[in-house]
Amino acid sequence: MNIKFERYTFGKRMKSMLKVDFRRMFTAKLFYIMLGISFVVPILILVMTTMMDGSVSVNPQTGEETVMEAFDSTWQIIGTVNSKAASTDTTAISMDMMIMCNINLLYFGLAALVCIFTSADFRSGYAKNLFTVRAKKTDYVISKTLTCTLGGGLLILGFFIGTMLGGAIAGLPFEMVGFNADNLMMCLLAKMLLIAVFVPIYLLMSVIAKQKLWLSLLLSLMTGMFLFMMIPMLSPLNATGMNVLLCVVGGIVIGTGLGAISNQVLKKTSLV
Numbered sequence: 001m002n003i004k005f006e007r008y009t010f011g012k013r014m015k016s017m018l019k020v021d022f023r024r025m026f027t028a029k030l031f032y033i034m035l036g037i038s039f040v041v042p043i044l045i046l047v048m049t050t051m052m053d054g055s056v057s058v059n060p061q062t063g064e065e066t067v068m069e070a071f072d073s074t075w076q077i078i079g080t081v082n083s084k085a086a087s088t089d090t091t092a093i094s095m096d097m098m099i100m101c102n103i104n105l106l107y108f109g110l111a112a113l114v115c116i117f118t119s120a121d122f123r124s125g126y127a128k129n130l131f132t133v134r135a136k137k138t139d140y141v142i143s144k145t146l147t148c149t150l151g152g153g154l155l156i157l158g159f160f161i162g163t164m165l166g167g168a169i170a171g172l173p174f175e176m177v178g179f180n181a182d183n184l185m186m187c188l189l190a191k192m193l194l195i196a197v198f199v200p201i202y203l204l205m206s207v208i209a210k211q212k213l214w215l216s217l218l219l220s221l222m223t224g225m226f227l228f229m230m231i232p233m234l235s236p237l238n239a240t241g242m243n244v245l246l247c248v249v250g251g252i253v254i255g256t257g258l259g260a261i262s263n264q265v266l267k268k269t270s271l272v
Contacts, residue, residue: 010139017135017143025058025147026119034113038106038158042077043166045101050170065261074167074174075237077102079187081178082236103159103191104231111202111220112154116208117214118144126192137266141259142209145199160188179238190235190243196251198224200258205263210269 013149025031049070071077079102121127131137167174176184202220234250235245 013135013139017075017139018146019200021147022145025151028117030116031113031151033039035155035158038109038155039162041105041118042103042159043169046071046074046163046166046170046172047076048102050172073177074163074170074172075176075179075184077163077166078184079103079232079235079237080190081238082233101157103163104228105157106152106159107162107195107198107228107231108221108224109155110148110198111224112121113151113155113210114148114199114202115206115213115216115220117148118203119209119211119216122211123213124202131266138263140204140266144203145196145255145259148199148203149196152199153192154197156188156192176237183238183240185243186239186244187235188239190247191231193244193247193251194231194235197247197254198227200229200255200262204258204262204265207265217244234268 052070121130127140130140179187201223202216205219205223206216209219234247236243
């Protein structure tokens with residue numbers, strides 16, 4: 001009588017790993033805190049900037065006056081419309097309030113989600129126990145990338161819902177100038193797919209720093225700053241299928257490349 005043992009294939013390993021990671025993420029208070037912040041922040045920004053519109057502040061040293069300007073449209077907190085004029089305008093790339101206080105801030109929040117989620121694995125000893133059993137480091141990297149990408153997509157969705165509510169409370173117009181509803185959906189989809197570009201970067205920094213959360217956050221935020229300006233360029237309000245395709249290709253290429261590097265880092269370094 002021949003006894004056959006069931007093979008623990010890649011598919012079964014991934015299913016098991018994803019099940020654990022999704023359960024850990026969606027039962028963690030951190031995720032729901034970040035989701036709540038993603039929902040509340042656009043409401044606060046839209047309401048407060050509208051209330052302060054036109055107010056003047058004076059620099060006591062120079063006497064220079066600064067006039068507070070609010071958003072002209074609810075959709076400005078989601079993005080801007082790409083145009084040839086905007087690309088040549090130096091103010092289009094200035095780091096003013098309209099550029100910084102928008103949905104793209106979530107990509108920095110995403111760094112916190114990935115780093116805290118990953119460093120907890122090394123601090124608690126979960127990663128070491130996991131790899132000593134039968135899980136492979138490749139499975140861990142793929143599972144973490146997919147889980148955090150989905151989590152980041154939900155943060156984008158939460159911000160969008162908060163934007164709709166915040167715009168209504170602030171009394172801002174929802175008129176679409178230079179784009180339509182299809183473009184807006186493409187814009188949101190492109191932003192969600194761009195998360196697949198940033199997650200592998202943050203994950204690599206996390207596996208390098210391991211249990212040192214402060215180091216992983218520092219490395220992730222520094223790297224994220226260099227890539228910050230590519231977000232509005234690749235996911236404008238008048239986004240099309242081409243923008244979505246570029247984000248998909250970028251996510252696959254960067255995810256595969258950096259995922260392989262993260263795998264090698266885990267193989268060649270200590271897990272504690």
